Amino acid sequence: MTLPEQAWSLLNRALEAYVDSPRAANWLRGQLARFTEPVRLAVVGPRGSGKSTLVNALAGETVAGAGGGRYHLPAGRSQPELVLLDTPPYHADPAAVERMCLDADAVLQLTAHPHSADLSLLRALQDHPIAGVAPVNALVVLSRADELGGGRVDAIVSARQVARRHRRGNVLSSLCQDVVPVAALAACAGRTLTEAEFDLLAGLVAADKAELDALLLSADRFAADPERARLLVRFGLFGVRLAITLVRRGADTRPALAAQLLQRSGFTDLRDAISGYFTDRREVLKARSALIGLEVVLRREPRPAAAPLVAELEQVLAGAHEFAELRVLAALRTGRARLPDELREEALRLVGAYGTDAAERLGDTGVPPRQLAMSALGLWQEYAENPVLGAAERQAAAVVVRSCAALALTTG
């Protein structure tokens, strides 16, 4: 039985055991209902870290106001169905934000600078018997990547370097899956770029180059004209500089510019990370949330009828291979575990980075799947014991071995 199935069955049996306690039963019914909903993603961060901007960017329109809210994003072309929770600043009301995060399946922790990152919320969230098993539901977002790079056009490149250094650090890697830089304002502008804005930008580019460069030197200069000032508010100086550079380099239509803006602002990476770590693994995250919800009931209202459930919950957690797979996925992607490119790709495929079906995991080569699984199993068993590889890599290989074994069983 897979983890989601186990969680589902546990929840249903708990509901039977607690049928006479209205509070517990209501809570459990809520958990069951939540199981089938889309992933809930909470966006948290200190004041001014760009929470609402990022929520708007993800939503593709201006939805978020001050003080938080809940927004349902229907499935789109490049984005699966998602529920966004915009939260108030963490320090204004830590208890409320923590409650919202427990209500969410995954968390985007925003921070302006990696050094000053306030990780107390993530620590509080992972300080839970079940959440602590595997921190698979959090991403740290460097939401003002443009400032990290001093507002230069290539700011995102250097922000990526900063992120790379931090995602391999012990502190962050034990609290989240990955560190992703994004220039939230530029991303939001790219998502909601209007024809008028594009025309204005194109018009600016068409004018004298030297004059435009002088304007781009400072926000003050660019904002001298009210129309440009509005553009500046929407894009930020980095966004304006980036957009103008992109138009100069030949992004001559609005969709082209928008796509480039998303790419260069780091938004595409963020969206990939969200889908790779969260929405593609919706069931695992939902199972995780359900198990946490179940643990709360079992702890708050212990009763003899629920005693076997406690034991079983522990058993399920101890054997939860899906969490280990997600951690390995992140370790391979972030470079915490380093394998040669070819092996890395295979490992990623086997742990389900490109789809969790047996066929997607094993690849379509015409060979019978069971045979493929068996040969992969043998190969990775060797890697898991290969002394040439480092400890992190061998550990990753061991997880891949377990995935292969499961594949060999299911394809049987």
Next chain:
Amino acid sequence: MTPSPWLDVLDDTIRACGVHARTDLVDRLRTRRAELGRAGVRVLVLGGPGQGKSQLINGLVNAPVCAVGDDVTTAVPAIVQHSPAPSGAIVTDDGPRRGIESPGRVPVAVESVTARANRHAGAIRAEVGLPRKLLEPGLALIDSPPVGSPVAQHTHRTLAALAQADAVLLVTDATSELSAAELDLLGRVVRLCPTVVVVLTKIDLAPGWREIAERTRERLVRDGLPATVLPVSASLRLAAARTGDAVLNEESGYAPLVRYLHQDLMGHVEVLRRRSVAALVHLTVEQLATPLREQLTELRSAGTDELTMRWRAAGRRLEELQRESTRWQTVLSDEVADLIADLDFDLRDRTRRIAREADEYFDVADPARDWPEFEQWLRDNLEAVAKTNSGWLLDRFEWIARKIATYVAPRGSEGLPEALLAGAPRDHIGDLRMPAVERFGVGQKLFVGMRGSYSGLLMFGLATTLAGMPLINPISLGAGAAFGAKSVFEERGNRLKRRQAAAKTATHRHVDDFFLTYGKESKDTVRLIHRELRDRCTAVAHELRTEITDTAKRIKQVIDAETAERGARAREVARRIEELNLLYRRGHALAGAAEPRGLTA
């Protein structure tokens, strides 16, 4: 204006540190004094990571001498100062290998010196010399590693550099307001180095920098931190330098900053010195006075509490003992009187019972035959009585002694007079004399028989003579024989009765004797023990009283001595604090004197 009044104050402070045996402070102040004696002004550029500290200096000297990057870049302080030609050097401290007194100094090309110093493991600072008009009067700009960077050593190095700074530029970028950490840092910096300016960088990037600057100013005023806020943009300044664009330079906001450095700081070196010394004196006095103040409060408040408590306890104990002494004496005599009465009754009761038993015995028994056996029995019984009675006496006394002991010495029954109980009455039974017992021998029997038979013979013989028979006839003979036998029989009974009565009397007398002698001796013993017990208890009580009185006296002496010493010490500490306060006021006067325009917040 007298030449350097601050030197006097500083020297006095150093002396004060010496007096307070703070050699660490003396060393630090001496070093600082030497630094202050040199010409030139050191301006430390300080701030959190990624705020643009290095770029600010690059903007000031119009050259990329300090390495800049998007992540934490600066790892060691870099000193930028005037030199006739561009020069650079890395100062390393290679530890014991080269000796502390000769840190290595490696010349490096000026363009790459900071970048290499940041990567150099043993580097402690980088030195950059540039021919700049701004630096010429002796201005040195110090770039510092970020405060609050994940590498703890960075913060440490920066704070060490802070101690040597004459003025501080606290750098924060204009994209956000001052954070709590920065405000905290500013508060700390102001205490160490009072001349601080907050520089708001990256105003080219932030459209709302004017608002941020205004809010920062308000915040500083609200927190009572005296610092000017200068918004600048290094990128604009560098761009202006490249193109020679005066307008752009004006926009960069560097002009006020340069003016501040050039005129307000370099123009008033003496005031800077005074301020630094004032801050230094304040800090030092604070450090010296804090332990003294604590000492003073301690001296004044606490101290003899425990001793006083013990002294009071001793007094209370003494009173208690006095109260108890009359009480235990009464109890003792009461108890002894009870004991005597009880013993007397017991003895009487027991002897009576024995006498009664003896009477019953001799109602039946013949003393002539059973006397030895009876004598043994009586002796045993009396002995048992004596034993029981004296045992009881001892037991009761022990009990009394224990009871009294708790009164005499309530904290443990020391000196319980166990030994007193050794002497007990013994062997008062004496010899029991056999009562004079008439034996009824054959001759006596014969005589009595004859007497009886004679009267019988005579009686019946006379009676039968009337019938014509002779006086001696068979009847009279028969009667004589019968009467004789009867007499003998009766005589025997009588004699037994008499014997028994005699035996009973003898027994009574003996038991009475026993009662008298034993009773007397028992009472004597009781009195003896009573007296001894009383004496002993009195002695113990006295001893105890003396001991407690002595203790109390000693404690009192200690308390008195300590209070006196404490008072002396408190006066001494207060005097020292007063001295330090004087120093503090002198320092304050230094800072307050001749505040020039532009340096005030």
